[in-house]
Amino acid sequence: MDWESAYKHFNETLTSPLLRTIVISPDYVILSANPPAYATFTESIIGRRCHRLLHLRSSPCPGCPATRLWQNQGQSESTPHASREGDGAPCRHADFIDNKDTQRAMVIIDSQDPSLESLEERLRRSNSFLKNLLHSSVDGVIAADKKGKILLFNDAASEISGYSEEEALTTLDIRDVYPDDGAYKIMENLRCDQYGGPGKLKSYQIDVLRKDGTLIPISLNAAIIYEGGRETATMGFFHDLREANRMKKELEKTQIQLLQSEKMASLGKLAAGVAHQLNNPLGGITLFARLMMEEYDLEEGARKDLNRILKDAERCRDTVKELLEFARQTRHEMRPLDINRAIARTLFLLENQTLFQNIEIIRQLSTDIPDVRGDTQQVNHMFMNIILNAAQAMEGRGTLSVSTRLSDKGDSVVIEIADTGPGIPPDVLPHIFEPFFTTKEEGQGTGIGLSLVYGIVENHDGKIHAVNNTPCGTRFVIELPLSTTEDEETPREK
Ligand SMILES: Nc1ncnc2c1ncn2[C@@H]1O[C@H](COP(=O)(O)OP(=O)(O)OP(=O)(O)O)[C@@H](O)[C@H]1O
Numbered sequence: 001m002d003w004e005s006a007y008k009h010f011n012e013t014l015t016s017p018l019l020r021t022i023v024i025s026p027d028y029v030i031l032s033a034n035p036p037a038y039a040t041f042t043e044s045i046i047g048r049r050c051h052r053l054l055h056l057r058s059s060p061c062p063g064c065p066a067t068r069l070w071q072n073q074g075q076s077e078s079t080p081h082a083s084r085e086g087d088g089a090p091c092r093h094a095d096f097i098d099n100k101d102t103q104r105a106m107v108i109i110d111s112q113d114p115s116l117e118s119l120e121e122r123l124r125r126s127n128s129f130l131k132n133l134l135h136s137s138v139d140g141v142i143a144a145d146k147k148g149k150i151l152l153f154n155d156a157a158s159e160i161s162g163y164s165e166e167e168a169l170t171t172l173d174i175r176d177v178y179p180d181d182g183a184y185k186i187m188e189n190l191r192c193d194q195y196g197g198p199g200k201l202k203s204y205q206i207d208v209l210r211k212d213g214t215l216i217p218i219s220l221n222a223a224i225i226y227e228g229g230r231e232t233a234t235m236g237f238f239h240d241l242r243e244a245n246r247m248k249k250e251l252e253k254t255q256i257q258l259l260q261s262e263k264m265a266s267l268g269k270l271a272a273g274v275a276h277q278l279n280n281p282l283g284g285i286t287l288f289a290r291l292m293m294e295e296y297d298l299e300e301g302a303r304k305d306l307n308r309i310l311k312d313a314e315r316c317r318d319t320v321k322e323l324l325e326f327a328r329q330t331r332h333e334m335r336p337l338d339i340n341r342a343i344a345r346t347l348f349l350l351e352n353q354t355l356f357q358n359i360e361i362i363r364q365l366s367t368d369i370p371d372v373r374g375d376t377q378q379v380n381h382m383f384m385n386i387i388l389n390a391a392q393a394m395e396g397r398g399t400l401s402v403s404t405r406l407s408d409k410g411d412s413v414v415i416e417i418a419d420t421g422p423g424i425p426p427d428v429l430p431h432i433f434e435p436f437f438t439t440k441e442e443g444q445g446t447g448i449g450l451s452l453v454y455g456i457v458e459n460h461d462g463k464i465h466a467v468n469n470t471p472c473g474t475r476f477v478i479e480l481p482l483s484t485t486e487d488e489e490t491p492r493e494k
Pocket residue numbers: 385389390393419421422423424428432437438439440444445446447448449450451474
């Protein structure tokens with residue numbers, strides 16, 4: 001061993017946190033020791049004989065590497081099978097540390113100390129266990145240093161972000177993981193104590209910018225890692241919120257449908273009761289009016305009056321029939337549907353209501369449009385909600401225009417419902433289809449009308465949007481696809 005490498009070896013050994021090393025004189029007196037060697041013994045070790053202290057022997061150990069070093073005059077010595085007497089571990093290796101004249105030896109007590117070996121092994125195992133743990137976590141785990149360089153990127157983080165671990169560790173910066181200045185915002189929140197204490201951030205909702213440019217909503221728990229009071233890195237655990245959001249939406253949708261069907265079911269029951277009560281006297285009125293026409297030789301004036309009675313009775317019967325049809329609780333079924341008829345039915349039921357008495361209704365229904373693919377009851381509810389909103393917005397005074405036409409592409413029907421109300425303020429417009437969003441006072445509206453409409457349009461693979469009309473009012477534009485030959489197997493609405 002040349003001087004330089006001997007020096008390096010000496011230095012490494014003396015500063016090693018694992019190897020116990022002592023320096024002894026030729027008469028085996030300990031002259032110095034490194035910290036791990038000091039740490040092993042509670043008593044003072046300097047000036048003690050090494051064989052006595054380490055191996056509980058009265059004389060030097062047989063095969064001691066230092067003895068052999070002195071005998072060999074300078075060749076470094078290792079002892080593969082050193083003495084195991086006493087309870088100390090065998091010394092493994094000896095080297096001169098000065099020149100041959102001073103004859104001091106550095107003795108490495110335990111490079112292969114079984115207890116150290118197992119310590120190293122345990123350390124290695126616990127390291128790989130931790131690595132495994134982080135990698136198999138269902139939640140994404142990312143750690144980055146202060147400059148933004150990614151230090152850790154587990155499998156779930158790869159799956160959510162679309163970057164492989166290798167890409168993340170070599171080319172990705174933490175700022176690329178979040179859109180806009182998301183990473184700065186996270187750091188800002190981490191450093192203030194508002195979101196879980198300083199250095200901590202709990203259940204923070206943000207988006208991850210995937211490699212393909214899409215945004216994935218996540219909930220993030222993050223922490224700053226400190227070393228000696230200084231920030232050295234940040235670590236984040238996050239989970240994908242897509243499934244939870246989908247379930248939340250689904251739940252809201254079901255809740256709305258439930259509320260609406262409860263509303264419609266009670267309306268249906270009421271209608272059925274009224275219909276039953278009205279049908280019998282209506283039957284009597286019609287029957288007896290006809291009998292009088294047939295059996296009596298009546299004057300022209302009386303005949304005209306009876307005819308009017310018959311007509312009005314028929315109108316009453318039609319109203320009852322439409323009301324029943326409107327509120328009928330049937331299984332949802334897609335079939336070819338005449339959209340003009342559905343509009344006419346809703347208007348027929350609404351136009352005689354007090355709210356509509358001062359509303360002019362303009363119909364521009366195209367007569368040559370094919371059937372759409374729809375569920376009668378759902379389409380009825382859709383028109384009812386939009387038209388009622390329009391009348392409410394106009395506070396019972398204004399013009400309601402309803403039009404239908406074939407789309408430019410010819411594959412759907414476009415329905416436009418416009419009012420001359422105050423319109424929808426720009427800050428309200430993005431929210432009108434949200435469940436339970438209402439600008440109406442308590443008791444006036446629950447905010448489920450348009451979210452139900454949105455759900456119905458979605459069920460029909462259609463589209464809906466609202467725009468503000470000039471000079472005033474709102475226009476709802478709905479597009480519903482035409483029925484296909486497949487739908488024609490289901491009988492058309494009667
Ligand atoms: N034609 C319209 N003109 C102006 N604002 C409208 C119009 N239609 C809807 N809106 C706005 O959209 C909001 C949501 O409407 P939606 O029908 O969902 O609920 P609502 O009418 O308030 O309550 P509900 O329908 O449950 O009785 C309304 O509160 C209103 O602010």
